[in-house]
Amino acid sequence: MTWSAPIWIYLWLAGMAGGAFVAGFLASRFSGQGQKPLLPMATVVGIPLAVLGVLLLIVDLGRPEWFWHLMTQFKALSPMSMGTWILIAWVMIAFVLVVMWWLDSRVEEQVASLMKRLEGLLAAVNALLSVGLISYTGVLLSVSSQSLWAGTVLLPALFVASAVSTGVAMLVITALAVNWATREGSSFRVSGHTVAMLAEADAIVILIELAVLIGFVIWLVISGATDALGVLFTGAMAAPTWIGVVLLALLIPLGLDMAARGKPLEGGVVRTVLMSSFCVIVGGLILRWVITIGGQM
Amino acid sequence: MAEKAFLFDSTRCTACRGCQAACKQWNEYDEEIPTVENGVDARNRGSYENPPELSPTTWLRMKFTEVERDGKVDWFFTRMACMHCAKASCENVCPTGAISHLEDGFVLIDQQWCIGCGYCVQACPYHVPHKDEHTGTARKCTSCVDRRNAGYEPACVKACPPDALLYDDRDKLLALARQRVQGLRAAGNDRANLYGDTELGGLNVLYILEDDPEIYGLPAEPVLATRNAVGQWLSGVLTAGLITALPFWFLFKRKRELESTGGGAR
Numbered sequence: 001m002t003w004s005a006p007i008w009i010y011l012w013l014a015g016m017a018g019g020a021f022v023a024g025f026l027a028s029r030f031s032g033q034g035q036k037p038l039l040p041m042a043t044v045v046g047i048p049l050a051v052l053g054v055l056l057l058i059v060d061l062g063r064p065e066w067f068w069h070l071m072t073q074f075k076a077l078s079p080m081s082m083g084t085w086i087l088i089a090w091v092m093i094a095f096v097l098v099v100m101w102w103l104d105s106r107v108e109e110q111v112a113s114l115m116k117r118l119e120g121l122l123a124a125v126n127a128l129l130s131v132g133l134i135s136y137t138g139v140l141l142s143v144s145s146q147s148l149w150a151g152t153v154l155l156p157a158l159f160v161a162s163a164v165s166t167g168v169a170m171l172v173i174t175a176l177a178v179n180w181a182t183r184e185g186s187s188f189r190v191s192g193h194t195v196a197m198l199a200e201a202d203a204i205v206i207l208i209e210l211a212v213l214i215g216f217v218i219w220l221v222i223s224g225a226t227d228a229l230g231v232l233f234t235g236a237m238a239a240p241t242w243i244g245v246v247l248l249a250l251l252i253p254l255g256l257d258m259a260a261r262g263k264p265l266e267g268g269v270v271r272t273v274l275m276s277s278f279c280v281i282v283g284g285l286i287l288r289w290v291i292t293i294g295g296q297m
Numbered sequence: 298m299a300e301k302a303f304l305f306d307s308t309r310c311t312a313c314r315g316c317q318a319a320c321k322q323w324n325e326y327d328e329e330i331p332t333v334e335n336g337v338d339a340r341n342r343g344s345y346e347n348p349p350e351l352s353p354t355t356w357l358r359m360k361f362t363e364v365e366r367d368g369k370v371d372w373f374f375t376r377m378a379c380m381h382c383a384k385a386s387c388e389n390v391c392p393t394g395a396i397s398h399l400e401d402g403f404v405l406i407d408q409q410w411c412i413g414c415g416y417c418v419q420a421c422p423y424h425v426p427h428k429d430e431h432t433g434t435a436r437k438c439t440s441c442v443d444r445r446n447a448g449y450e451p452a453c454v455k456a457c458p459p460d461a462l463l464y465d466d467r468d469k470l471l472a473l474a475r476q477r478v479q480g481l482r483a484a485g486n487d488r489a490n491l492y493g494d495t496e497l498g499g500l501n502v503l504y505i506l507e508d509d510p511e512i513y514g515l516p517a518e519p520v521l522a523t524r525n526a527v528g529q530w531l532s533g534v535l536t537a538g539l540i541t542a543l544p545f546w547f548l549f550k551r552k553r554e555l556e557s558t559g560g561g562a563r
Contacts, residue, residue: 208540
């Protein structure tokens, strides 16, 4: 099999990094200053995920020492070429943002206000790049001749929904971990209310993902790609698809998020939200696995 | 430079597989005998066809198809190798530009530039290129560019005893193929057809077939992997930009409004 573990792990990591950035950016923008720590949190956790993904990609090449050949081309038609540039730009801007956020409290006020505006601009640019990044993880597969991947236009939509869902789940886990590790009043903390809203947002994204998955299946059935679909739902990948994707990535976290909805974030509710987020993240990995491997069968 | 091509005439092919052997020999892959020990599934699958698929070391194979009709078995032979498409999916998706068209229309993978990402393997509608674990690169028929540059015919063409395989200017071969197909039809075979004239912008391997392309294992309407690239990008971007953004807008924006009007958090 040409594309194996490094590829599907990479698609999952890049999706999670980009998804968390999009989620952090939207939450901060829509709510004003209230969720300030979310975007830096998404960025700081996202960078190592994206870099690890890139390393996996390079290791998976037949000639890893020639990876720089990628950087001699800019081919709009080749999703891998576009993805390379998006990833490079995303990691660089994310890194600059982290440095600037760190400097914020360490420079004079006039410089700081100028930097704030630049940070806002860079964050918006990277949010757009994140959309490109998470879309690319699906487009990479769908621009091909494998019927499971190319038979519909819904694979990028499915991967995007999963990327945002896993990204939000990662933000929830990170926020809870930071809250647990820091004292009351620390500027790194995220309010319990915000975490609860993230979990609620994830439930809606999961519903969207479920709808896209159903559309994906119906489209493939109508277009006659039932063999490809059979691999996923009744064939070699059936167990991971039903248990990993349908249950772990979608139905179980949806149920858990519903159970936690509207309740104050303490004790058992925290555990429920945490459990839901872990399910989403593991389920997202299994989704990349069954699609990447199933498409080549 | 005139555009060159191969012509495979299935009515002349005797399935001796001389082309398959010549390809291996010229490209020095003759030591890789397709056996179970060499990692190739060489079990009896009820066909004389062997190996079952193209591989990093098999760039040309004869595909055998047995079809039972009215109690009789019809036996079809096809040459399976790179089609050298004018609109080549592999070339389009190759992120390093290692895959390109030669001036005479053939598609070549530059072995000094390919990084072995495997994208061409996924994109080819004929499943031709394969990633070679030894060289780390994607490999396929080179159109014997080395032989042709030295003034020789491609190895497969040179080896073909009944001249079922020809190499010449594409125009000339196209005219000849049309004439032969016309002859077959005049002789009563309504299904006789020419494959490769228009598929994917015109293949540089032309086929004279006695029956529908699917019977030979050739897709009747092969599609370019990048044909719908814009739609695929839009699918991802719109989902991210509109659909998944909605819950955040709905939840976080509402909270802000509640707070600014003094309503407080829920």
